[in-house]
Structures are given as structure tokens and as C-alpha cells.
Amino acid sequence: MTAYIKNNRGFTLIELMVAMAIAGIVMAAIVATYQNQMRTHLTQQSIVDMHQNARAAMHLMKSEIQMAGYDPTASADATVLTATASDFRFQIDADEDGAIAGGNEDIRYALSGTNLGRETGGAGGLQPVAENIDALQFIYFDENLSRFTPTAGNQSELDRVRMVQVTLVARSDDPVMAFKQVNDETYTNQFGETVLAAPNDTSRRALLSTNIWCRNMGM
Template identity: 50%
Template sequence: MMEDIGQKGFTLIELMVAMAISGMLMAVVAMAYTGQSRSNNTVQDVSSLQQDMRSALQLMAREIRMAGYNPKSAGAKIELATATDLRFTEDIDNDGTIGSGEDIRYAINSNGALGRETGGGGGLQAVAENIDQLAYEYLLDDATWTQTPADLTKIRAVKIMILGHSDRETAGVVDTSTFTPPLQTIVPPAVAPAPPDWTPADPGGYHWRMMSLIVQCRNLQIKS
């Protein structure tokens, strides 16, 4: 006599419930992955931007610091100093003349990038992308700051301020911040003018950062 064995397995309803739960779990995992990936991209973008901005400031500071280096009376000096444009000369090779590579200018070029020009011509060649704003302030020999020095021989230090954005946009990000360079101290103490307030004209989905640096031009204090 055959024994009656009950059928075992899942009903259609149970399978549908299991599939629904699996689908929800997969959606949660996908959302978590997307969020983590977006977060990683943001960290990478901001880190890359900050590194590019630091590199640009270091390059500018290294050359501006030597402005007016004039060991053989070559006439090295600050040639132009405005709120957004700086040109200077330096006799780095000690040959008594200002070569084309010793006449340096920094400003934002026509493509909106931080540009560097040498030789008093040839155009501003980009040295850093995604830097939208550049401003200068100048410390004079009477311990006052200005963006429009009337006598360039009185400049003793330069404050560089730059505003930049990430290389790519992030969905859902709209940065409407106003960026104001921090007040920095320098010896001798001096009160700096109100720094510029920068609000990106078209923030898009970019991440924005601002950096500033004060460079003491020690050679400008030396009489040739």
C-alpha cells in the first residue's frame, strides 16, 4: 500500500512575495551604492580642485617672492599692480639683464583660466584650469593695504586670492555661497582692506572653493 506523501514547495503567492522583497532589497542596495559613489566622486573632485589651487598659489608665490631680485642693477621691479593683474621682473640668472623668462605676469585670461605671461607679450597661457576669479591686495611700506597702489616701489607684500570650481558637476548641487577671503596677519601688523565677496555668477552643479596667500617680497625692500 503506497504512503501518501504531502507535496512540498512554495505557492505562487509566496514566490511573488519573495520576489518583491528581493526587488526592494536590490533597490536599497543600488541606492546605497549610488549614494556612496556620488560621495566618493565629490570627495575626489574637491580634493583635486584644492590640490590644483594650492599648486597654482605655490607657483605664483615662488615667482612673486623673487620680484625685484636685482643683484646687478638690471632694473627688476613691479611693473604693473592692479586688483586683478600683476606683472613683475626679476634677474634670476644674475646676468644684469631682464630676460624674457624673467618678465612675468599673472591674470585671468580670455578663456577664464588663470594665465601666466612671460616676456611682456605672447598672451596669458593657462597654468590652472577652473579658476574663475583672481584678486590682489598690496601691503605698502607704511603698513597699509590697497588694491590700487599709486607708487609701485612702496609694495612690500602681495596677497593673492583665487576662486575655483570642480572639474565636473554633481547632480542636485547648487552652491550659492558667497566666498570671502579670510583675514590674514603679517609682520608688521596692518589692517587689510575689505576683501572681495565672490558669488559664482553661474554656480551650476559645481563645488566651489576659495584660497588666499600672502607673499612677502623681500627683494623689494632692498635698494639696488
């Protein structure tokens, strides 16, 4: 008859400590990988949001600025009222009644802090239409597409505006500050002129610039 010896010894303390150490290393690697993936996802999402925010702001401005001076009855005298590098105000006879009276017939764009602001009716102040906008610049061109700066209060010069170049710089609202390089980029317009000096921070930014033809001015 064969005798069998049963081994009930189990694990030693050293073996348990080694197993726990290996498990801890594996868990630490898993957590670090998860955190990195989460940071990447949040960063990418903030960049997508920044670009969508900037494009939406530019689309709104373009759709309204190109209608500046719209005056189908030729009796509303719709025109440009303010044209500076940081502030643009214009009129549109949107309801075609021969008068500039409705709130959306007198429109102004300018920065309000770090928000793109829009004012209507010449009152009420700038209302935010896009957040985290670090720079906004307007450049004006006449009927010969020559760049010029209208003199404030000179209506004959304001009436000469035919095209507006709009440049804006949007900033990402990124809650994740890890693994970022310092942003030392200088943002310029289509003429190579500085719109926003190097911010030297860790925020990502996007620059958009477009030329908007004011197709109703001068008609």
C-alpha cells in the same frame, strides 16, 4: 509497514510573486546604496581635487612673486611693471646676468576666462596653470605695510610695492549634481571685501588668501 507520502507540490504562483517582489526591493535598496556611495566618492574626490588645484596655484604664485625685483647685480632694473587688482606683472633676474631677457624673468599673472593664466617674456598670451578659478584679486602694500593702489604707468609708484595680498576662489569640477544645496556664500578677502558674489549655483568652492612679501623690492 509504515507508508510515507511524498509531497511534490512545489511553490504556488503567489509565493513566487512574493519572493520576486522581496528580491526586487532588496536589489533596489542595494543599487540605491551603491549609487549614493558612488556620488559621495565622486563629490569628495572633486573637492580634494579643487583644494589641491587651488593650493598648487597659490604655491606657484607665491614662489615667484616673492622673488619680484630680484636683481643681484643691481644692473637689471628688475621691478614691478603692472599692479592692478586683477593683473600683476613683475621681473626677476633669474640667471643673474644683469639683464631681463629670459622667458621666466618677465612674469605676469591674471585670469583668462576661468583659468589662472601665466605669461612669460611679455608675449605669447596667458597660459593656463590652474583651471576652474572663479576669482583672483591682488592688493598691494608699501614699505610701511600701508595698502595702496599704484597708478598705472607710474613707475615710481610701482617701485613702492613691497607686499602683495593674493586671494583666489577655486571651483570644484563635480560631475555629480544630485543632493546639493545652492551655494549662496559670498567670498571675501582679508579686509572683508567681496571677491566673488554669491554664485547661487550648486558648485562647491574654496577660498585661499595669503600675503606675499616681495623681499627683493626696494633693495
